[in-house]
Amino acid sequence: MLNILVHGASGRMGQMVCRILQNETPDMVLAAQVSPDLAENAEKGIFASLEQNTVLADCVIDFSHHTAAPNLAAYCAEHKLPLVVGTTAHTEAELAAIKDAAKTVPVFRSANMSIGVAFLAEIGKRAAALFPNADIEIIEKHHNQKLDVPSGTALLLADRISEARSDAEYVIGRHENGKRKPQEIGIHSLRLGSEVGSHEIIIATGAETLTLRHDAEDRRLFAEGALAAARFIVKQKAGLYDMRDMLTKEASL
Numbered sequence: 001m002l003n004i005l006v007h008g009a010s011g012r013m014g015q016m017v018c019r020i021l022q023n024e025t026p027d028m029v030l031a032a033q034v035s036p037d038l039a040e041n042a043e044k045g046i047f048a049s050l051e052q053n054t055v056l057a058d059c060v061i062d063f064s065h066h067t068a069a070p071n072l073a074a075y076c077a078e079h080k081l082p083l084v085v086g087t088t089a090h091t092e093a094e095l096a097a098i099k100d101a102a103k104t105v106p107v108f109r110s111a112n113m114s115i116g117v118a119f120l121a122e123i124g125k126r127a128a129a130l131f132p133n134a135d136i137e138i139i140e141k142h143h144n145q146k147l148d149v150p151s152g153t154a155l156l157l158a159d160r161i162s163e164a165r166s167d168a169e170y171v172i173g174r175h176e177n178g179k180r181k182p183q184e185i186g187i188h189s190l191r192l193g194s195e196v197g198s199h200e201i202i203i204a205t206g207a208e209t210l211t212l213r214h215d216a217e218d219r220r221l222f223a224e225g226a227l228a229a230a231r232f233i234v235k236q237k238a239g240l241y242d243m244r245d246m247l248t249k250e251a252s253l
């Protein structure tokens with residue numbers, strides 16, 4: 001039985017992970033919930049900070065705020081806790097802290113925990129290689145409470161496409177007059193109502209246009225992906241892992 005600590009437990013994603021852990025996972029249990037806006041109740045495993053937590057967990061699942069990353073990463077390294085990071089929008093310094101922790105414990109990080117998006121990234125990269133001169137633009141849509149722009153997933157998709165295009169230049173929210181340069185990857189963000197998350201890669205050669213799209217229907221998708229990542233990461237050695245590692249190593253996914 002895996003004891004899971006959910007970091008960012010009071011948020012949209014944190015609550016979803018907790019709900020699944022409380023009702024649907026015979027192999028995992030919700031051991032602790034940590035969020036600065038939770039009223040502390042040690043008996044129920046609820047804490048306002050990691051420092052106040054008294055529960056021994058086997059793995060941490062994080063859907064919080066990027067600024068929490070250095071403290072979270074140091075805590076996991078110190079307590080030898082495998083870590084699943086679902087939070088997005090980390091700065092270079094925050095990413096460095098996560099990578100540092102990965103020298104001591106296994107860390108899984110993905111801006112999108114859905115298998116469908118992992119597949120979208122893969123075929124986006126393949127399409128970029130297949131059409132080296134095509135214009136590529138990414139459009140993402142999210143709910144009106146989302147903080148980071150563009151979404152971590154849009155950047156993840158652009159990063160994968162860039163693996164096939166070494167000269168790629170990101171243009172975030174195109175707003176200046178002038179012709180588009182061939183190496184640009186345009187990234188556009190819409191914020192609308194309760195949209196869970198939609199990502200579209202458009203690849204246009206001039207003669208044909210390919211549109212690859214993923215729509216998340218329910219954020220349960222990401223919570224289930226994070227739980228699959230927790231099952232995966234507790235079996236790994238120290239290091240940094242992502243969806244590609246999980247999908248290649250876990251035949252069941």
Ligand SMILES: NC(=O)c1ccc[n+]([C@@H]2O[C@H](COP(=O)([O-])OP(=O)(O)OC[C@H]3O[C@@H](n4cnc5c(N)ncnc54)[C@H](O)[C@@H]3O)[C@@H](O)[C@H]2O)c1
Nearest residue numbers: 008010011012013063064065068086087088111112113222
């Ligand atoms: N990887 C994925 O598949 C995926 C999917 C959805 C959302 N996300 C990302 O997950 C993160 C959370 O998303 P959300 O929609 O649940 O956000 P939210 O705003 O609803 O929840 C954020 C939670 O983090 C907590 N928090 C804020 N600062 C904190 C700190 N310093 N330490 C600990 N907890 C802190 C808040 O109290 C809250 O509980 C965002 O970065 C979002 O982009 C990732």
